[in-house]
Amino acid sequence: MTEPSRNYVNGEWVASETGETAEVTNPANPSEVVATYQHSNENDAAAAVDAAVAAEDEWRNTPGPERGRILREAGTLLAQRKDELTEILIAEEGKARPEAAGEVQRAIDIFHYFSTKAADLGGTKKGASGPNTNLYTRQEPVGVAALITPWNYPIAIPAWKLAPALAAGNTVVLKPASIAPGVVIEIARALDEAGLPDGVLNVVTGPGSSVGSEFIGNEGTDLVSFTGSSQVGEMVYEQATDAGKRVQTELGGKNPTLVADSADPAEAADIVANGGFGTTGQSCTACSRAIVHEDVYDDFVAELVDRAESLDVGPGTDHEMGPQVSESELSSTLEYIDIAEGEGATLVAGGGVPEGEEVETGHFVEPTVFTDVDPDMRIAQEEVFGPVVAVIKVSDFDEGLAVANDVDYGLSASVVTDDHTEANRFVDEAEAGVVKVNDKTTGLELHVPFGGFKRSSSETWREQGDAGLDFYTIEKTVYDNY
Numbered sequence: 001m002t003e004p005s006r007n008y009v010n011g012e013w014v015a016s017e018t019g020e021t022a023e024v025t026n027p028a029n030p031s032e033v034v035a036t037y038q039h040s041n042e043n044d045a046a047a048a049v050d051a052a053v054a055a056e057d058e059w060r061n062t063p064g065p066e067r068g069r070i071l072r073e074a075g076t077l078l079a080q081r082k083d084e085l086t087e088i089l090i091a092e093e094g095k096a097r098p099e100a101a102g103e104v105q106r107a108i109d110i111f112h113y114f115s116t117k118a119a120d121l122g123g124t125k126k127g128a129s130g131p132n133t134n135l136y137t138r139q140e141p142v143g144v145a146a147l148i149t150p151w152n153y154p155i156a157i158p159a160w161k162l163a164p165a166l167a168a169g170n171t172v173v174l175k176p177a178s179i180a181p182g183v184v185i186e187i188a189r190a191l192d193e194a195g196l197p198d199g200v201l202n203v204v205t206g207p208g209s210s211v212g213s214e215f216i217g218n219e220g221t222d223l224v225s226f227t228g229s230s231q232v233g234e235m236v237y238e239q240a241t242d243a244g245k246r247v248q249t250e251l252g253g254k255n256p257t258l259v260a261d262s263a264d265p266a267e268a269a270d271i272v273a274n275g276g277f278g279t280t281g282q283s284c285t286a287c288s289r290a291i292v293h294e295d296v297y298d299d300f301v302a303e304l305v306d307r308a309e310s311l312d313v314g315p316g317t318d319h320e321m322g323p324q325v326s327e328s329e330l331s332s333t334l335e336y337i338d339i340a341e342g343e344g345a346t347l348v349a350g351g352g353v354p355e356g357e358e359v360e361t362g363h364f365v366e367p368t369v370f371t372d373v374d375p376d377m378r379i380a381q382e383e384v385f386g387p388v389v390a391v392i393k394v395s396d397f398d399e400g401l402a403v404a405n406d407v408d409y410g411l412s413a414s415v416v417t418d419d420h421t422e423a424n425r426f427v428d429e430a431e432a433g434v435v436k437v438n439d440k441t442t443g444l445e446l447h448v449p450f451g452g453f454k455r456s457s458s459e460t461w462r463e464q465g466d467a468g469l470d471f472y473t474i475e476k477t478v479y480d481n482y
């Protein structure tokens, strides 16, 4: 048994004061303990905030290019360890190897991207009304950022919060999801080796209700960036705003792909299957509703069923679709399958756990398709977070658009059509933070803004790219009369 992994606080690897640890098991083989992490409490979290507060001045006064150099070096170290990180990610979270490797590469790219941004942070020179006046703006760091992240993209999401926070000169306390914290520990290790000063980044593992809540409530933190479920995120938003913090929350989704009558059913099925079954349906942007014109409905369903039934499900190490991350996520998906059947939807593919030696003990579920779904059914309204696609038949484009928008969420939405006017109307009218034409709902490049509408987001600040830096900076206007 390897030593339990430790928290990273003030540049040291430390044990929690609780003396307790928590095991992470392999979702493809739950009897295998992958690693053990600190089960920390409020005091551990408070000590991390103290370290981040103490490091503030040094880091904000470190020149941007030097901050950038450290981020670049950390990215390079992560790149050298890409294979090792991919293995940790597969073993803890379960996703298929190409997905895990792609996610690790994304984190590397994010560190390199924000390393250049650190040097470019500046302000704008303005024209002054009076004589002999320099009038300009500066972008300054906000202070201490509390970052709370989910398990489903355990390295990319922490990276897309952490890199801009550090690039802009903030110090950070970070609580990764307890299910898959290993890759965040590796980010801390890389930054430490790259020369990040003590206290600038502090990582504490443990429950959200104690560690996460202390980060939000502690008067030392100034910013809260949270990604996770809408249920938890809405509580976090309230707690953070009550405490007077700048806050962004990016939350759940119920993402539609609208398939118009001009769509090629096979192409549309590829798009929906990729969006719905990729990452085992455990993406916030996963397609969980296919809203299909009646003229192409039967052909589309046949094609989608074919995609679902031909997917190779098994351990992420060497199969196309990995397991769900945990027993409780699997149970929740199976419960939604029961609910859908109870509500009268027709199960046309999957619906159970697969059979076979390799999938006997893991949290595996079959890619699942329901037809005859009514837009009001729970399967069409609530986030399932598993590889389940609900197919809804509509008789024209306007009805499809109305159904697409008729949910509480608004993260990502796509349309498959050959009609230019329909495509543009969809872009205009879809209530979602990301809208795509002839593309899957999942996937976004690292330099474009990311965030949702409605219950998918606090709608306060976007993440990624230049928009991502805005959250971590505050503008100062300067009059310099000479």
Ligand code: NAD
Pocket (backbone or CB within 6 Å): 148, 149, 150, 151, 152, 153, 157, 175, 176, 177, 178, 206, 207, 208, 209, 212, 213, 227, 228, 229, 230, 232, 233, 235, 236, 250, 251, 252, 253, 283, 284, 285, 383, 385, 411, 452, 456
């Ligand atoms: P979750 O809400 O259960 O947990 C997210 C994080 O919050 C974890 O680190 C958890 O420990 C912490 N937490 C739990 N209770 C807390 C509390 N009271 N105070 C502070 N922190 C607390 O979400 P999850 O199951 O890890 O992730 C899946 C969810 O995340 C899905 O709903 C998915 O759609 C969403 N998600 C959204 C995006 C996006 O960008 N919109 C991206 C990925 C995932």
